[in-house]
Amino acid sequence: MKIAIYGANGYQGRLVLAEATRRGLDVVLVGRDGTRLRGAATAAGLSDADVRPAALDGRDALVAAFREADAVINCAGPFTPTGAAVVRAAIAAGRHYVDTAGEQPYIKEVFDTFGAEAEAAGVTVVPAANDACVPGDLIAGLLAERLGPLEEIAGTHVITGGGGPSRGSLRSVIESMDIIKAGGLVYDDGDWHVGLPARHTSIVLPGGSAAIPVAKFPLPEVVTIPRHVQVRHVEGLVEAALSARLSIPIDPEIIAGLPEGPTEEARRTQRFTYVIDAVAADGRRARGVVEGPDTYGTTAVIAVESARRLVTDPAKPGVLAPAQAYDPVGFLGSLLPHGIRWTIEEGMSGS
Numbered sequence: 575m576k577i578a579i580y581g582a583n584g585y586q587g588r589l590v591l592a593e594a595t596r597r598g599l600d601v602v603l604v605g606r607d608g609t610r611l612r613g614a615a616t617a618a619g620l621s622d623a624d625v626r627p628a629a630l631d632g633r634d635a636l637v638a639a640f641r642e643a644d645a646v647i648n649c650a651g652p653f654t655p656t657g658a659a660v661v662r663a664a665i666a667a668g669r670h671y672v673d674t675a676g677e678q679p680y681i682k683e684v685f686d687t688f689g690a691e692a693e694a695a696g697v698t699v700v701p702a703a704n705d706a707c708v709p710g711d712l713i714a715g716l717l718a719e720r721l722g723p724l725e726e727i728a729g730t731h732v733i734t735g736g737g738g739p740s741r742g743s744l745r746s747v748i749e750s751m752d753i754i755k756a757g758g759l760v761y762d763d764g765d766w767h768v769g770l771p772a773r774h775t776s777i778v779l780p781g782g783s784a785a786i787p788v789a790k791f792p793l794p795e796v797v798t799i800p801r802h803v804q805v806r807h808v809e810g811l812v813e814a815a816l817s818a819r820l821s822i823p824i825d826p827e828i829i830a831g832l833p834e835g836p837t838e839e840a841r842r843t844q845r846f847t848y849v850i851d852a853v854a855a856d857g858r859r860a861r862g863v864v865e866g867p868d869t870y871g872t873t874a875v876i877a878v879e880s881a882r883r884l885v886t887d888p889a890k891p892g893v894l895a896p897a898q899a900y901d902p903v904g905f906l907g908s909l910l911p912h913g914i915r916w917t918i919e920e921g922m923s924g925s
């Protein structure tokens with residue numbers, strides 16, 4: 575199997591490249607700068623790798639590069655200004671597409687814009703194949719199977735350690751500043767809204783005793799979950815301190831002077847806990863939890879697994895949420911060897 579990685583020379587792209595290679599997959603490195611792509615290939619021990627320079631406005635070169643592969647993983651962010659061109663080229667090439675995006679408005683735009691085009695081309699598009707959205711969305715599907723129609727889903731992300739975000743993540747934060755300041759989209763009564771207040775302001779984490787303050791945040795799962803779960807209200811939350819920190823714009827020049835991303839050693843110290851609290855229409859409750867190390871390393875594992883599954887076990891064409899594209903238990907089980915564990919408990923209430 576051959577995977578085209580767009581933005582293969584970036585911080586996340588190189589981790590995806592390493593993960594694809596570790597699994598014995600062939601790769602095509604695609605991006606706007608041939609020299610930087612070649613450098614990434616050489617650093618990964620792939621000096622003979624297929625390198626295809628293709629800028630976003632070079633549609634023919636992009637399509638030709640993607641035709642060399644069975645599926646495309648797009649790691650080039652910020653996605654808001656760049657992602658649509660890559661999705662369009664993957665569809666034109668007839669190749670399944672996933673990306674590592676976390677930018678909520680971009681992810682919604684992919685669903686709103688490309689559904690019919692992807693269906694007509696027989697291509698499956700799964701945006702936000704990252705550490706958080708895939709497990710959160712899959713677990714939301716499992717919670718709905720147990721509880722039936724839902725009144726509410728609240729997704730909460732808590733991350734400790736890890737050495738901070740990559741430059742690319744910080745640039746994506748700048749690109750999403752308006753929606754971050756607004757607290758993100760909230761799904762309510764059949765549509766997504768900006769400006770609705772969060773229902774929750776605190777959460778008790780698994781194994782914790784005290785409630786910690788949380789605030790509304792534009793999590794990708796808020797866009798994907800209502801596509802397959804019958805639910806009246808979905809909101810995304812992060813620790814209030816993190817939300818406040820990310821709401822202060824950082825000067826792009828300061829970002830340019832920062833390290834490219836956390837070191838491998840720092841990534842090893844990182845732990846994430848993603849909690850999905852569901853309340854059924856009849857008041858019953860259940861909590862899904864996914865916990866693991868190293869958000870960037872986990873994103874690489876999940877993006878490669880997402881693309882691989884679209885090739886070996888095709889889903890229906892169109893733009894799909896993770897739970898529409900993958901068998902939830904099978905996918906979540908594949909993450910266990912990478913230290914990513916998930917649980918579902920009924921009768922739990924986090925706040």
Ligand SMILES: NC(=O)c1ccc[n+]([C@@H]2O[C@H](COP(=O)([O-])OP(=O)(O)OC[C@H]3O[C@@H](n4cnc5c(N)ncnc54)[C@H](OP(=O)(O)O)[C@@H]3O)[C@@H](O)[C@H]2O)c1
Nearest residue numbers: 581584585586606650651652675676704740742743746873
């Ligand atoms: N959970 C999550 O939500 C999650 C997790 C992981 C990563 N991500 C996202 O992944 C993205 C990548 O992060 P990163 O740390 O890898 O960033 P990075 O190191 O800055 O790499 C960005 C990559 O995108 C390419 N790129 C940027 N603008 C481009 C343009 N206009 N045309 C063509 N290529 C362009 C860059 O190419 P050049 O080198 O040629 O500039 C580079 O290959 C970010 O958006 C980040 O938020 C999200």
